[in-house]
Amino acid sequence: MLNAKLKREFPLHLMLIPGLIIVFIFSYGPMFGLIMAFQNFDPAAGFLKSVWVGLDNFKYILTLEDTRQVLWNTVYISSMKIVVETIASIVFALMLNEVSHKWFKKSVQTIVYFPYFLSWIILGSILRDVLSADGIVNKFLGIFHIHPIMFLGDNKIFPFVLVLTEAWQVLGFGAIVYLAALTSISPTLYEAAVIDGANRWQQTLHITLPGMKSTIVLMVTLSLGNILNAGFDQIFVLYNPLVYQSGDVIDTWVYRMGLVSAQYSIGAAVGLFRSVVSFILISLSYYLAYKFADYQIF
Amino acid sequence: MVGNTSIARKVFVFINTALLIIFSLLCLLPIIHVLAISLSSSTAASAGEVSFWPVEFNLISYSFVLKKTEFWRSLIVTFKRVILGVTVNMILTIITAYPLSKDKKDFRARMVYVWIFVFTMLFSGGLIPTYMVVRSLGLLDKIWALILPGALPVFNVVLLLNFFRSLPREIEESALIDGASHWKILWLIYVPISLPAIATLIVFSIVGHWNSWFDGMIYMNNASKYPLQTYLQTLVVQPSSQIMTKATAEMLRHISERTVKSAQIFIGAIPVLMVYPFLQKYFMTGIVLGSVKE
Secondary structure, three states: OHHHHHHHHHHHHHHHHHHHHHHHHHHHHHHHHHHHHHEEOOOOOHHHHOEEOOOHHHHHHHHOOHHHHHHHHHHHHHHHHHHHHHHHHHHHHHHHHOOOOHHHHHHHHHHHHHHHHOOHHHHHHHHHHHOOOOOHHHHHHHHOOOOOOOOOOOOOOHHHHHHHHHHHHHHHHHHHHHHHHHHOOOHHHHHHHHHOOOOHHHHHHHHHHHHHHHHHHHHHHHHHOOOOOOOHHHHHHHOOHHHHHHHOOHHHHHHHHHHHOOOHHHHHHHHHHHHHHHHHHHHHHHHHHHHHHOOOOO | OOOOOOHHHHHHHHHHHHHHHHHHHHHHHHHHHHHHHHOOOHHHHHOOOOOOOOOOOOOHHHHHHHOOHHHHHHHHHHHHHHHHHHHHHHHHHHHHHHHHOOOOOOOOOHHHHHHHHHHHHHOOOOHHHHHHHHHHOOOOOOHHHHOOOOOOOHHHHHHHHHHHHHOOHHHHHHHHHOOOOHHHHHHHHHHHHOHHHHHHHHHHHHHHHHHOOHHHHHHOOOHHHOOHHHHHHHHHHOOOOHHHHHOOHHHHOOOOHHHHHHHHHHHHHHHHHHHHHHHHHHHHHHHHHHHOOO
């Protein structure tokens, strides 16, 4: 009996071997490789033979002027993105929900989802073109006698450009979840409200929004795990040395310091910090989502 | 829904419709603008005469791009990575999701394995150590550097295993009684009835591989090994005066850095445009897939 069970389970173990190999090499390997954060890593010597320096890399990072700025930029940009994208997606879903012509709704959706599927290389070069000093956006503003705005070269504006352009890319896609939540609200609630004399605005306030509440809470909770992820691709494509002060985030900093300037151990030390904080936040967000919204990933 | 046709309602519907149209235009017009520039003459483009319709229409920018060896070379790298990458992704996703979808009583080690995979979604070694692992395996400048590190998309495994778990268990039980092996049950029963879910994952995988550029940039030292998006990135982020050296004076009347760049950007977006109808059909299922629970 036991033997039969083992025999039955054996192929299941076998099937997992290729996936396990990939995960052990390319996910657990780098986790082990994080020991380089405590070394003066030399690629020729490898993970095991590089010189051990303890916490020196971390002490060095704390002396850098950029550190606080970069950390602040990361949290500032990503929390603004979470707030703006959540509100924009909800409003967009509500607006679409009010459309009665099916083909119009469908056309709007088709167009608005599209940027989500283009790479930031494509989107970035489109944005760099239209937002440049003599680009079409500034030309349009010129009609109203507004002086050309350096969207991608002004530290005061750049973070907002990042937030708005990402919202532009994802908001259609973000709205899908909320549209699904809207369709699950029972129509009888609205019928009852109409009989009670509630107008559309009151219906939205007292039926639609409460009906979406659990979805909203869930999505915001899950996005908390991403707070140290301010969107590397987008920033890398759009930023330049003029706006490092306001646009440089952990990921772009690690890339420039760790890979471009080959300070591998410093980069890994910053990366370790990022991974540990993200791990805590992601675990916490999954736990909260499970606790309050009964959400389970598997 | 019940609607009253008061004036206030009419005004609301009008404003709502107008805002939605404006927003759709905001998504559409930048892309059309770049397309119009790529089809215009360089003089019209640099004079700022082009908005959403080509001025002095010509295809010279496109023919210039299509004659560039770098462009074709990177396109071939991208085709290779899409074909290899999607195949590897899908095989690994399917054979990993199947055992993990079993019940605990049929596969006692299930939760141990699930945690081994899910932990990689929670914690990562980060950029530098991952780069070092790829480098120490001798994968730099090899196409496998673009395929193996992401060969097992754990999130997709979770989606597919949840889908597998939603299938009626009777199917498997009757196959078991007939003496079918797990391998046969997976490929002859599970995969055929999960085709919509698998198609969704395939489309996502294609777009993912097509759009990736960062791995190409860090793992390929030799620019001739760049996939298309990485090659486009070099044009966008590190603009050069490559055209000036290669184009003849006659051509420069028609093309410029900007028109050629626009043409390449547009070509880089064409495949996504082509699979977009399928994407749109499937990604709704994809999102719903994520919420399917037993």
